[in-house]
Amino acid sequence: MALHGDAAMLLYFDIDGDLADHDHWHTYEHLHERLSIPGFLRGTRWLARSASPRYLVVYEVDSVAVATSDAYLARLNNPTPWTAATMKRLRGMIRGFSTVVASRGYGLGQAALSLRFSPDAARQGEARDWLGTQVLPAMAARRGIASACLLEPAPPPPMTREQSIRGKDAQLPWVLLATAYDADALDPTSAQLLDAGELARHGISGPMEHGTYSLSYTVTAEEVARTPPNPLKTPLEET
Secondary structure, three states, X not given: XXXXXXXXXXXXXXXXXXXXXHHHHHHHHHHHHHOXXXXXEEEEEXXXXXXXXXXXXXXXXXXXXXHHOHHHHHHHOOOOHHHHHHHOOEEEEEEEEEEXXXXXXXXXXXXXXXXXXXXXXXXXXXXXXXXXXXXXXXXXXXXXXXXXEEEEEOOOOOOOXXXXXXXXXXXXXXXXXXXXXXXXXXHHHHHHHOOHHHHHXXXXXXXXXXXXXXXXXXXXXXXXXXXXXXXOOOHHHHO
């Protein structure tokens, strides 16, 4: 999966209340704000097809150093009124930065497969090598699949004002993320290449969360740089 950088931030979460309001806020205000921060390259919002939580958001960044950059932390510690109100409605947040340790294929398909897992501590290298050199190439070569990548978690980002509003985030584990231009290719690909027994034989035997998602919205930093931000709104204006 030829991402736009060498790292990514992933967020999995549910939203309490009006889903359309969340999606409007995320598109109208939040993505433009985040992609105006140096180091952010592309943002993509996905909605669950067969998964939990409902939302998966992926921000592609140039490195995990973005997590502690002054510009990023300044935004997190000074949320807009609409962002602060939205933070109170987020539930079950799993969030973190990851390094892209392997990728195959290119482009972004309309559907995504997500596998969250934690390799056995003593066999992380084995799991990384097997997934990167065998599983990802096999995925990318399958009809209907566009791209696949393996993401290894970085240390948790610091607590900020935004996180304190919504509550402490759960730490992001390892993630295998694949996208497909044919959504029907995801389930057989997962069944054949991510069999639980085969995973266990390569050091991945702990709890795993598997799900599929549909593309909702995506935008790049280059597009944002050519577009002025929308006028800020308050939550009251959105009721």
